[in-house]
Amino acid sequence: MLPKIPLIRAGAVSPIIRWAIEHHKPLEPLLSEADLGFVPLVDVDKLVPLRNVTHLLSLLAELEGPDIGCRIAFEADFDELGYVGRLALVNQTPRTALMAIGQGLDKHCSHELINVRDTNSGIAIGEGWSIRFEPAIHHLVQQYTASLIHQLIGLTNRDEPLLAKISMIPHPDYGLAHLTRWFKIQPDPAENGYLLIEVLKDVADTPFAWLSLRRTEASEKATLGVIDSTFEAAIRTVMELHMLDGKPSLDRMIRAAGCSRRTLQRAFSELGISFSDVLDDVRKQFAEEALAEPTASRASLSSALGYSRQSTLSHALKRWTSSGTAQKNPSRHRN
Numbered sequence: 530m531l532p533k534i535p536l537i538r539a540g541a542v543s544p545i546i547r548w549a550i551e552h553h554k555p556l557e558p559l560l561s562e563a564d565l566g567f568v569p570l571v572d573v574d575k576l577v578p579l580r581n582v583t584h585l586l587s588l589l590a591e592l593e594g595p596d597i598g599c600r601i602a603f604e605a606d607f608d609e610l611g612y613v614g615r616l617a618l619v620n621q622t623p624r625t626a627l628m629a630i631g632q633g634l635d636k637h638c639s640h641e642l643i644n645v646r647d648t649n650s651g652i653a654i655g656e657g658w659s660i661r662f663e664p665a666i667h668h669l670v671q672q673y674t675a676s677l678i679h680q681l682i683g684l685t686n687r688d689e690p691l692l693a694k695i696s697m698i699p700h701p702d703y704g705l706a707h708l709t710r711w712f713k714i715q716p717d718p719a720e721n722g723y724l725l726i727e728v729l730k731d732v733a734d735t736p737f738a739w740l741s742l743r744r745t746e747a748s749e750k751a752t753l754g755v756i757d758s759t760f761e762a763a764i765r766t767v768m769e770l771h772m773l774d775g776k777p778s779l780d781r782m783i784r785a786a787g788c789s790r791r792t793l794q795r796a797f798s799e800l801g802i803s804f805s806d807v808l809d810d811v812r813k814q815f816a817e818e819a820l821a822e823p824t825a826s827r828a829s830l831s832s833a834l835g836y837s838r839q840s841t842l843s844h845a846l847k848r849w850t851s852s853g854t855a856q857k858n859p860s861r862h863r864n
Contacts (some may be wrong), residue, residue: 531662531760531796531800532761532786532787532788532792532793532796533640533659533758533760533763533787533800534758534764534786534788535579535580535640535660535758535784536576536577536578536579536638536639536758536766536767537576537579537582537637537638537641538573538574538577538599538613538637538638539568539572539573539574539575539577539611539613540573540574540609540610540611540612540614540637541610541611541637541638542568542577542582542585543609543610543611544587544602544604544605544609545582545585545589545601546560546568546569547604547609548591551604552856554592554593559588559589560585560600561583563581563582563584564581564584564781564784564785565577565581565582565585567770567773570773571770572611573609573610573611573612574803575770576756578767578768578770578785578842579638579639579640579786580784580787581785582780583662583666583669583670584666586598586666586669586670586673587666589601589673591667594707594709594839595702596672596707596708596808597669597709598669598670598673598675598676599673599704599708599711599712601670601676602673602677602680603634603679603680603711605680607680607684610677611847612633612753612813613630613633613634613637616630617629617681618627619729620737621736622644622685622686622733622734622736622737622859623681623682623684623728623732623733623734624652627645627652627678628645628683630643631643631644631645631654634782635755636752636753636754636755636756637753637756639756639758639763640659640758641656641657641658642656642658642659643655643656643727644656644657648727649733650727650729650730651693651727651728651729651730651732651733652727652728652733653727653728654678654724654725654726654727654728655724655725655726656664656674656723656724657722657724658812664698664700664701665701665702667699667722668698668733671705671719671724672697672708674693674724675712675724676711678726679691679692679711682728682732684733684737685736685738686738687732687735689713690712690713691713691728691732692714692727693714693727693729693732694714694717694727695712695716695724695725695726695727696717696718696719696720696723696724696726697718697719697724697725698719699718705717712754716748734805747754749841760796760800761800761802762838764782764807764847765811767781767782767785768782768807768811769811769815772812772815773809775834777808777811779794779804782804782836815834816834816849852858
């Protein structure tokens with residue numbers, strides 16, 4: 530079986546970055562350690578590796594405490610979340626917004642599932658994953674998701690408590706008591722490992738307090754396609770991000786995949802390709818697009834592509850042209 534490289538829209542990282550900046554945290558070292566230094570260079574709808582995002586959350590938890598997901602999400606603005614924020618803004622109540630997010634989540638994250646169903650008293654929101662997390666990280670992921678849902682419901686201007694019930698994986702060291710002050714109710718341990726939130730009917734169906742203008746602006750923005758989560762597509766997506774700092778490597782890909790070097794190399798072998806094959810093709814497309822600009826500089830492009838000498842780029846361009854792979858308008862994998 531090929532390893533999974535889960536992807537998520539960069540909008541999920543926006544509240545984390547803004548919170549770190551506003552609270553004067555060492556953002557650049559944190560992004561560097563999580564291998565997310567490219568995130569400030571891309572827009573909120575660009576796909577980024579999920580495991581790196583969860584690593585960033587865990588680093589902040591080490592600095593700030595186990596409730597960091599709540600602290601960040603409770604200051605989040607749905608305008609900054611990109612695609613899922615737009616899904617929320619085009620709806621009028623928490624029920625319809627959460628249902629829309631659940632139905633469109635395959636365009637936001639490759640391995641997450643949110644289900645919204647009716648209950649006798651209101652609605653129940655369940656969240657699960659098709660990948661595994663370590664318990665402490667899984668707790669942070671569920672905490673962050675639950676806090677964003679709480680914030681969304683809070684846009685109705687209803688009084689607390691907004692949630693009737695919440696069940697999640699406890700932190701292995703701190704349990705769940707550290708979250709009570711945020712949700713105004715005591716969370717319960719999740720029996721099956723899934724995040725479960727229950728909202729009473731009158732709360733779920735209360736209209737949001739935002740202006741209709743915001744809904745109109747959000748609805749006019751382009752929608753996104755379903756994420757291609759195949760190994761080949763994910764490898765290319767992550768490598769294109771790594772090209773932004775000119776330092777793609779197998780070790781960086783291993784971090785995004787969360788697997789061993791041997792497992793990743795075996796996956797390449799099964800597909801009949803190599804890491805260098807994909808890197809060469811990505812470099813080719815970057816070069817073709819860059820050189821199409823009138824002010825393009827081969828010297829700066831050579832450095833951006835990770836070549837130590839400009840002559841290496843010149844040899845590569847000749848090879849791509851002679852092999853017939855260079856195209857005037859190359860098709861590039863995008864999500």
